[in-house]
Amino acid sequence: MRLTVHCLSRLPEQHRHHAELILQGRSLPTQGKLYLTTFNDRAVALAWRRDENIDFIAVRDITRRRGIGRELLHQLKLEAKAAGLARLDCDPAQAPEGERESLAAFLHSQGFRPREAVLSCCLYE
Template identity: 55%
Template sequence: MRLTIHNVKHIPAQHHAHVALILEGQPLPEQAEFYLATFNDKAVALAWCEQQQLSFIAVRDITRRRGIGQELLRVIKHAAKQQGYSQLTCQPQAKPNQQAGLVAFLQSQGFNGQTPVLSCNLE
């Protein structure tokens, strides 16, 4: 099977258990544009956007460093550009021991600026 990125309004029931592992206690918003990455029918990464802001992105710990986050961001950037946005912002929030890694990852993917807000031009 291959990695698939789904743009969904609600998380499908069959993915709830794996999504809970990705979220690590973070609540899901009631409404957002969700991007769910699956591999072999298992959720391996999740992100959501609200307007021009990437509000959350996480890859399941056992599947990190395999290009999943990079592909997820590529799809999100493409969708934002298709919606007419020229910039995507992010306030990266993670557990304290993961914060620096998240910021470094986002910066490696074209986000720049000073925290708490990073931005990425989509042009």
């Protein structure tokens, strides 16, 4: 099976259990676009975006360092660009305390740079 990124309005019930493992106690958004990444029909990553803000992005801990986050972020960038946005912003503080540094390093490796209190990526470079 292949890795697939889905843009959804709500989380399918079949993916709720694995999504809860990714969310680590956070609630799903009530606004914005929800992105679910699946592999072998299991949820392996989640993100949601409101306008140019990535409010949440996480890969399930047992599936990290396999390119899943990179593919999810690539899809977020493509859809934001198609929506006419010039940049995406993400605040690493949205991650659990022990994962903020690694999220910031990941975002930096994907072209995000410091801008005010967030990391920002220009979509037209």
